Amino acid sequence: MRKFTFTEDRMSREVIATLTTLSNGFVSIRGDPEFAESKHGALVSGVYSSTPVFYRELVNLPRAHALYLELEGAPMVPEGVKYTLDIGGGFLEINATLSSPAGRVHYSSRRFVHRVLKGLVGIRASIRSLDASGRLCVKAPVELDTTNPSVPPEVSVKLYRVVSAECRDFPTLDVETADGRYRLRIVSLAKLPGGIGGGFYATSKHVGQAACVDVSPGTSLLVERYAVFSLEPEDALRQAREAASKGFEPLLEEHRELWEREWRELGLSVEGDEDFANALLLNTFHLLQVYNDESEVFILPARGLHGYQYRGHVFWDADIYALPFYLLFKPEAARKMLEYRCKNLDAAVENARRHGYEGAQYPCESADDGFEATPREIPLDLAGQRKLRILTGELEHHITADVAYAVDLYYRFTQDREFLERCGLRILVLTARFWVSRAQWDPARGRYVIRNVIGPDEYHVGVDNNFYTNVMAKHNL
């Protein structure tokens, strides 16, 4: 299977970090190097909070996988970072030279977001002094100052608070979302020079561990760094203990084998144009890794679990574009995407009622609770004097037919009567009722019309009888 290599001379770190995101569908870590400051902590699927402008959004959780080097007190900063994403084994390799006034080291790490231990992020770094001399300290903090970027870009929002932080066997934190709806335990674990444990510290922004060694040119050291995220406190500690006892290599091996089996079972082989094959395989990797087979519901945001764009909201793209992929390769994942629509069917009924319609109207964008999450307006300047009015939440109605289409497609493909009877039929009937109330009789034409919508292009506002919307509504009915 292929490897993808990215360097910062050709792409911005932000873009590379998106393309090299690792996820197991539960926890997700962007590809930002652990040794450099970053605003990006972790995302956990389904963990949303109330937020300004965007209703609810995925929470940028603490950054629990940072690993900083400081030589003689000065942070070591990277030169020439090279990222190699091994999609066959599901891991990321990062190579760089780190420098400071007292010299340079070569840094090489591998990281995974584990496929069995679903809360576990693991990193092993191999560090070798090139011309670095002096005291080299390694810090493994959990950074508690991560925030969600908002609009305008000067604004950020902290969407979690620390409920408790202590260092028992490991630095252990309980955090809850700003709206109090979710609580997570985060356990940090580092095997630093001098062994596991010890060197604990806690400041207002960080909780972590540190250790130092004297280095001179040629000295090398190995560091392991783990972070565990779990919605269940005991489960977090269990995973941390298991990671500590297994160690990095066996964990990576287990993870790789599962990825290799995944690709074998997928049986995907692409021939012909190399660029096309690369794009297809890279995207397949990202689609595969955001699915968590242990979850009952598969929430697939428009930008995956790869960043904050679109705020972790689910759009019609999920049902129309992404679902067929899963239907073909992982029908169970397609069903779980529809379970998301089932779970939020009551919210869709309420949504229809709020807008004066019958049946169930799925919101244009939704988060964890299934209500309309499209911003009504977005401030364009700091003082909020100019605002961009957004009408898709009010007018882009085709999503309701798209969900029905996806249910129908799923059933025709799988013949899954259990799902149909438990939920699918209800979706089909309630969405059809929405269209009955949404369409109007036009006596001049002697037919029904659907006026004032935004179609899937999203560039034309207030269209009457948009082709796509009407075709899908008709299919729904």
Place this chain on the structure above:
Amino acid sequence: MRKFTFTEDRMSREVIATLTTLSNGFVSIRGDPEFAESKHGALVSGVYSSTPVFYRELVNLPRAHALYLELEGAPMVPEGVKYTLDIGGGFLEINATLSSPAGRVHYSSRRFVHRVLKGLVGIRASIRSLDASGRLCVKAPVELDTTNPSVPPEVSVKLYRVVSAECRDFPTLDVETADGRYRLRIVSLAKLPGGIGGGFYATSKHVGQAACVDVSPGTSLLVERYAVFSLEPEDALRQAREAASKGFEPLLEEHRELWEREWRELGLSVEGDEDFANALLLNTFHLLQVYNDESEVFILPARGLHGYQYRGHVFWDADIYALPFYLLFKPEAARKMLEYRCKNLDAAVENARRHGYEGAQYPCESADDGFEATPREIPLDLAGQRKLRILTGELEHHITADVAYAVDLYYRFTQDREFLERCGLRILVLTARFWVSRAQWDPARGRYVIRNVIGPDEYHVGVDNNFYTNVMAKHNL
């Protein structure tokens, strides 16, 4: 002159930091210890930016006076911090024990915000190992991740951006406010173990210097830390060079002498109740230190330069409560407060026009540009679903008469015809014209009335003929 001692067992650090703020009326630093993480950078008088909700506010600039200790890689965190504010000498002393897994040190520092070099913040720390053993690193960063707290409290806004950052003789940064209206140079300077200069580093969040020494119980070291803020790039470098060549003790001596002379010339002696005397002297100190005699205009925000509450906005309290103090002790400062009203008279004329009145209407709250800066509403929850409507900006009209009252008081006290002719009379006439257009003839009563105002208590909204407002308006007319 008195010293005030504060400890964190009796007051929160936030409150102590306000009470121990040091300022010279140009730059201002809250009392947060330099060795502990803090959200508070520096405020510079007059440096405001556009901001959400509050129109414009004082910018929380980079924190250029931090001084962190790390022992064997772990941040040293304080226990039992004691703050001693010497108002006679205008400096703050901080004593604490700092601890980390590898031992403790005693930390003692003095700081000033210099009375001659108006951009200069200076700190000298004396550090002695109690039982600390190992490599002790001292870091003197300029922290570039300071933001302004906003509402709701989860929201923060970064109101400056770094235009350039380099390490020449010293780490030197140019920053500009988010709205591009002001540009500042910040120079950081540290005399660390191993001498001045060297150990420079720059990450995305920090630019600074670091140096390390081996310590064992009994080892002691001295560190000096300076930060210079200036609106003029060359002036910043000049002040930094002067600070570097003079050194801490002579600078502090010069600063103390000026403060001692200030108190002597003030000739204030308080007898009787000790608590009353303390409160009076402490407040006198804060009123004295926020006045910059080199500035042409004295902007006195409701909370001084001591924090973000009320966003650095100027209210009627300045003219009615604070101005008489300055009139008595520093008539020049009182005049410069009125220069702020002069400078913004055109904005007050525009403000009256916007509201459909004649003459000049001073806004209830104003920032640097003199326009209405009172928020119309404040979000009470994260999603902005509940909002607090604020009507003072629309209805608390007495400020216009208060400004006129202050002009009159100033003239009667000083007989300053130059000011009266240049500006004072224009204020008196234009504010009077406002009241002419604001008052209405009530035929039933056969007299003029002023309906629908908020009086100075701010608890009663939409009052007709508020006593204070009417008396002041009458005086104005």
